[in-house]
Amino acid sequence: MQTQTTTETIEFNGWTLRVRPAQTPNPKLLLMVHGLTGDENSMWVFARRFSPEYYIIAPRAPHPANPQGFSWRPNPLTIEEAQLNVHKRPGLDALQPSAEALIKVWDEYAASIKIEAQQFDAIGFSQGGAMVNVLGMLYPQRVQKMGVLAGFAPSGLEAYIQNRVLTGKHVFVAHGTQDKMVPVDRARASMGLLEQAGASITYCEDEVGHKLSANCLKALEDYLTI
Numbered sequence: 001m002q003t004q005t006t007t008e009t010i011e012f013n014g015w016t017l018r019v020r021p022a023q024t025p026n027p028k029l030l031l032m033v034h035g036l037t038g039d040e041n042s043m044w045v046f047a048r049r050f051s052p053e054y055y056i057i058a059p060r061a062p063h064p065a066n067p068q069g070f071s072w073r074p075n076p077l078t079i080e081e082a083q084l085n086v087h088k089r090p091g092l093d094a095l096q097p098s099a100e101a102l103i104k105v106w107d108e109y110a111a112s113i114k115i116e117a118q119q120f121d122a123i124g125f126s127q128g129g130a131m132v133n134v135l136g137m138l139y140p141q142r143v144q145k146m147g148v149l150a151g152f153a154p155s156g157l158e159a160y161i162q163n164r165v166l167t168g169k170h171v172f173v174a175h176g177t178q179d180k181m182v183p184v185d186r187a188r189a190s191m192g193l194l195e196q197a198g199a200s201i202t203y204c205e206d207e208v209g210h211k212l213s214a215n216c217l218k219a220l221e222d223y224l225t226i
Helices: 042-046 079-084 092-113 127-138 158-162 184-196 214-225
Strands: 008-012 015-020 028-033 054-059 120-125 143-149 170-176 200-206
Touching: 008 092, 015 092, 028 042, 028 092, 028 127, 042 054, 042 120, 054 092, 092 127, 120 127, 120 214, 127 143, 127 158, 143 214, 158 184, 170 184, 170 214, 184 200, 200 214
Parallel strands: 028 054, 028 120, 120 143, 143 170, 170 200
Antiparallel strands: 008 015, 015 054
16 A cells, blocks of 8 residues: 655755655655756655655755756766766765755754654665665765665775775665666676675566666665565
């Protein structure tokens, strides 16, 4: 059965946010992070059956993408360039400023609506999945559950991995074997890095392209209810 899908799009401190308030007091919090050329609307296809206990916030990334949408890194590749340059994914240096800005606006928005937001769950798709990995590594005391959908672990996280900053965390990873945007080998390698950082992994792989399969969506829903 689908949960409430009533959402609101707002402008807040220079950001565009699409939010779905929780239907319970003392809500759990979920950050949804879109991929390259996406926006604040892109992730809601996944959220239809997410628990009504979640207060969900989906921000628009701060940098314009080419030819449309938005990016978490400045001067991003186009989709075509990204497909041709699969090894030129953004690293920590390109994504960290957006991660820090995202935490700042997250805290400011939570304070404005008077909810406790010190800890939250996060899911991201593609470049958004890379952002979730960055957020989890930089802010392990804050990010609880991590869902990395058709994503990857960016370069530059070696010190965090060595320090095992994800010890005790359970991370959900989903990927398609036919993904030409982020090849599945990249996802498998990224899982190894997450495990080196101390995380345990639930992995869902299916014969799809750069998308989330129905089976993996169900597995994601189950993961978020644990």
